[in-house]
Structure formats: structure tokens, C-alpha cells
Amino acid sequence: AQSVTQPDIHITVSEGASLELRCNYSYGATPYLFWYVQSPGQGLQLLLKYFSGDTLVQGIKGFEAEFKRSQSSFNLRKPSVHWSDAAEYFCAVITGTASKLTFGTGTRLQVTL
Amino acid sequence: GAGVSQSPSNKVTEKGKDVELRCDPISGHTALYWYRQRLGQGLEFLIYFQGNSAPDKSGLPSDRFSAERTGGSVSTLTIQRTQQEDSAVYLCASSSRAGNQPQHFGDGTRLSIL
Numbered sequence: 001a002q003s004v005t006q007p008d009i010h011i012t013v014s015e016g017a018s019l020e021l022r023c024n025y026s027y028g029a030t031p032y033l034f035w036y037v038q039s040p041g042q043g044l045q046l047l048l049k050y051f052s053g054d055t056l057v058q059g060i061k062g063f064e065a066e067f068k069r070s071q072s073s074f075n076l077r078k079p080s081v082h083w084s085d086a087a088e089y090f091c092a093v094i095t096g097t098a099s100k101l102t103f104g105t106g107t108r109l110q111v112t113l
Numbered sequence: 114g115a116g117v118s119q120s121p122s123n124k125v126t127e128k129g130k131d132v133e134l135r136c137d138p139i140s141g142h143t144a145l146y147w148y149r150q151r152l153g154q155g156l157e158f159l160i161y162f163q164g165n166s167a168p169d170k171s172g173l174p175s176d177r178f179s180a181e182r183t184g185g186s187v188s189t190l191t192i193q194r195t196q197q198e199d200s201a202v203y204l205c206a207s208s209s210r211a212g213n214q215p216q217h218f219g220d221g222t223r224l225s226i227l
Contacts, residue, residue, distance in 0.1 A: 032213040043117070043204055043218035044156075051213055090156065099144060099211040100158040100169060 002027040004093050006104035014112050015083050021076040021107050023091030032094040033074040039087045086111045117219035119205050125225045134190045134222045138207030145188050151201040163211050200226045
């Protein structure tokens, strides 16, 4: 069965610093990959998605992610973090004919001023 | 346009009671999903609807959990004889069709079992 790993449970960065959140997936074929963000007490907001084509995808709020098939990774990046980016970030995958999302356990981002 | 709407936003109930959680998907979205988010755990898939039928209900944890969808729109998740381990945030999502389409989430219902 497919799985998603987010190795970092909690990350703290300073405002203005760059950010990279790691995501690895386990699946034989090319999956459909997503990053979602969840602010406290709210649902999940889609940041970006990868289906095929260009392996570097741009999302909302200045985020981007790069799909690397050789490393089974889909890491999320942002060049300069803002205090409002503090939230929990989830990597997720849809594989094959399944429609359900399989989520990683999430990474909580804290931003210091 | 309106997003996915869930009600109630919070529900506190006593162990053993039945609860109903409602989800109103984005208009025109044929696929609807329920997930559960327990404290300290990830998001778990519960059930997926395509129209009014549920091709995948593999995530329902026990027969106390059931869900239905009517008119290809509103869905209700019912938990009977609630247990403390049912305490969680229940999230609903919808997408324009099944498969690889992005799922749009509601703000969830926070369920607390006393």
C-alpha cells in the first residue's frame, strides 16, 4: 500500500529565512502529489499539486515543490518565510485508481520573529 | 463561490449517544470524502462517495459508523453509541470528480465525547 513520510514533526525558522519541508512517498508508479496547509481550527487548504510534466510546481502564497522520482520525494520550499506561514503542513498522495488521499503525519512550522 | 460547509463546527456529547455530522459540498462536485483527524495522529480516510453511492468505505472503523449522501449533494456521517476514542475532528472534502482532482476541505466538526 502507498505511504507518505514526513520526517520532520516540528520545524522552527526565523522570519525571512528559507524553508524546506520534506516528503517521501512509497508507490511503484507516478503518484498524484499534493501539499496542504492547516491553520489552527481550520480545514486544509491546497497549496499546490503535481500530476505530470514539469517537476517544479508553483503554488499559492509563494510556495513551490519539486518532484524527484529518483528520490521518491516531493519537498515543499519557500524562499522567505513570513510569520503568517506558521501552521501545519501535510503532504498527501493519490495513487492508481484510488480516489482517497493518503496523508503524511504532518510538519508543524513555527516562525520566530 | 461557497466552499465546503460542515455543521456543527463543534459537538460535545456523552458517551453512548448518537451523533450526526453534516457536510455540504461545493456545488457541482460529484465526489465527496470524509476524513478523521485525531489528536496526535494523522488524517485517516473514512469513506468516499461518487454521486450517492459509496465505492470505498474501507476506512470506516466499525459498524457504529455510517454515512449517506442524498441528491448527489449533502452527506451525513452518523456515529452510533459514541465512544471516547471517537473524539476527533471530522473533515469533509469534495472534488469535481473522483480520481486525481484536488479535494477541497471544509473547516471540520470537532467532536468531543465526555
